[in-house]
Amino acid sequence: MSGSALEVEGSGKTEEPVLKRAIAGDRVAFDQIILQYERRVLMTAWRLLGSKEDAQDAAQEVFLRLYRYLRHFDEKRPLLPWLYRMTVNVCHDLYRKRRQDDALAAEEVEGTPRSYDPQVEITRTEQRRLIEAAIKTLTEKERAAVVLRDIEGLTTKDVAGILGSSETTVRSQISMARVKIRKFVDRFEKRRL
Amino acid sequence: MSCVDFEKLIALEIEGDLPQPKAAKLQGHLRACRDCREFKGELLASQALLKSLAQEAVDEAVFEEVRERVREGIAADAKPPRLLAWRFALGAALVTAAIVAAVTLWRPRPPLHVAKASQPPARERLEAGVPQRGQEARATAGETPAARHPRFQTAKAKLVPRQRKPPASALAARGKPSEPLTVKLYTDDPEVVIYWVLD
Numbered sequence: 001m002s003g004s005a006l007e008v009e010g011s012g013k014t015e016e017p018v019l020k021r022a023i024a025g026d027r028v029a030f031d032q033i034i035l036q037y038e039r040r041v042l043m044t045a046w047r048l049l050g051s052k053e054d055a056q057d058a059a060q061e062v063f064l065r066l067y068r069y070l071r072h073f074d075e076k077r078p079l080l081p082w083l084y085r086m087t088v089n090v091c092h093d094l095y096r097k098r099r100q101d102d103a104l105a106a107e108e109v110e111g112t113p114r115s116y117d118p119q120v121e122i123t124r125t126e127q128r129r130l131i132e133a134a135i136k137t138l139t140e141k142e143r144a145a146v147v148l149r150d151i152e153g154l155t156t157k158d159v160a161g162i163l164g165s166s167e168t169t170v171r172s173q174i175s176m177a178r179v180k181i182r183k184f185v186d187r188f189e190k191r192r193l
Numbered sequence: 194m195s196c197v198d199f200e201k202l203i204a205l206e207i208e209g210d211l212p213q214p215k216a217a218k219l220q221g222h223l224r225a226c227r228d229c230r231e232f233k234g235e236l237l238a239s240q241a242l243l244k245s246l247a248q249e250a251v252d253e254a255v256f257e258e259v260r261e262r263v264r265e266g267i268a269a270d271a272k273p274p275r276l277l278a279w280r281f282a283l284g285a286a287l288v289t290a291a292i293v294a295a296v297t298l299w300r301p302r303p304p305l306h307v308a309k310a311s312q313p314p315a316r317e318r319l320e321a322g323v324p325q326r327g328q329e330a331r332a333t334a335g336e337t338p339a340a341r342h343p344r345f346q347t348a349k350a351k352l353v354p355r356q357r358k359p360p361a362s363a364l365a366a367r368g369k370p371s372e373p374l375t376v377k378l379y380t381d382d383p384e385v386v387i388y389w390v391l392d
Contacts, residue, residue, distance in 0.1 A: 027267075031260075034260055034263060035260075038256050038259060038260070039251070039256070042251070042255070042256065042259060043247070043249070043251070047246065052255060056255065056258060056259050056262070059259045060259050060262040060263055060266065063259070063263045064263055064266045064267070064270075067263070067266075067267055067270075068270070124245075127242050128242065128245065128246060128249070130242075131239070131242045131243055131246065132246070134239075135243075146243070149208075150208070150240065150243050150244060151243060151244065151246050151247045152247065153244075153247065156210055171205055171210050174204070174205070174208075174210065175201045175202075175204040175205045175210075176201070176204075178204035178207075178208075178236060178239070178240065178243075179200050179201060179204045179236075181239050181243060182204075182232070182235055182236045182239045185235075185239050185242075186235060
C-alpha cells in the first residue's frame with residue numbers, strides 16, 4: 001500500500017509548531033498534544049489489552065514516556081507513528097505482566113464473551129462485544145496487526161513500520177486474524193441456534 | 194490450493210491487501226466455489242463489525258482521568274525523590290547501629306591489661322622483682338588479669354578462663370606452677386606500658 005496515512009496525519013503543518021513548543025518545555029503545548037492523540041492511544045490500548053483500566057494505565061505510561069523523551073524528539077519526525085509504537089510496546093509489557101498475574105479467564109479462552117446470554121437476541125452492542133471477545137482469542141501479534149490495520153485504519157506499510165515487521169508478515173497476521181474472528185463469530189452463532 | 198488456503202486470500206482481498214496475481218487467481222476460484230463465496234460474505238460482515246469499534250463512544254471522564262494521572266506523573270517527576278532519600282538515611286542508620294553494636298559486643302583476648310601511672314613504672318617493678326599483676330592475681334584470688342580489667346567487670350564469670358590443672362607428675366617435677374609468658378609493649382606515652390600475659 002502506498003501513501004502513509006501516518007505521515008500525512010502525524011507530521012502535518014499544524015502539529016509541528018505545537019510539538020516544537022512542547023519540546024521547548026511548554027506544558028500547554030504538551031496538553032494540546034495529549035488532547036490531540038489521547039483517543040487513538042487509549043482506544044488502541046483498550047483493544048490490545050481488553051480492559052478500560054489497563055488501557056488507562058497504558059495511555060498514562062505512553063504520555064509520560066513521551067514527556068520524558070520529548071527533549072530528544074526530532075520535531076521534523078511525525079509523532080503519531082512514535083505514539084503507536086510506544087502504545088504497542090507498553091501494552092505488550094502490561095499484557096505480559098497481567099498474564100503472569102492472572103491467566104485469561106476460561107470463558108475467554110473457550111471463546112464465549114463474558115456474561116453473554118445466548119437466548120437474548122443479538123443487538124448491535126452485543127455484536128460489538130462478540131467481536132471484542134473474538135479479538136481476545138487472537139495471539140498478541142495478530143491482535144496488534146488487526147487493531148492497527150482494521151480498527152485504527154492504518155495501511156499495511158504503516159502497521160509494519162510500527163510493529164517492526166515486514167509487510168508480508170503483517171499481511172499474514174491480519175489474514176489469520178480476520179479468519180479467526182469470522183470463525184469465532186460463526187461458532188457462536190451456531191451455538192445460539 | 195484448498196478452500197482453507199483460499200480463505201486466507203479472501204481475508205486479504207476484502208481489504209485490498211492481496212497482490213494482483215493472487216487476486217486474479219482468487220477471483221477464478223470464487224466463481225467456481227459457492228462455499229468460499231459464502232465465506233467472503235460472512236467475512237465482510239465481521240469486518241464491518243470490527244471497524245465499527247473505531248466509532249465507539251467513550252465517556253469523557255475516562256480521558257480526563259488519564260490526563261490527570263499524566264499531570265500527576267509529570268509533577269512527581271519534578272519533585273526530588275524523597276523516598277530514595279529516606280531509604281539512604283535508613284540504610285546509613287542501620288549501618289551505624291551495626292558498627293556500634295559490633296564495637297560494644299566485641300571481646301578482645303582476655304589477657305590484655307594496661308598499667309597506669311598510679312603504680313610504679315612497669316620496668317622498675319620488673320627489675321625490682323615485684324610480681325606482675327597477673328601473677329598477683331593468680332597467687333591471691335585465682336583471678337585472671339583479664340577479669341580485673343574494668344572493661345570486663347560486668348561479665349566476669351564469662352571472661353575467667355578455665356583453670357587447667359597441670360598433671361600431678363608435672364607439678365612434682367617442677368615443684369611449683371609454671372610462670373606465664375609476659376609480653377611488654379612500650380607506648381609513646383612513658384606512663385603507659387601494656388602487658389600481654391599469655392597462659
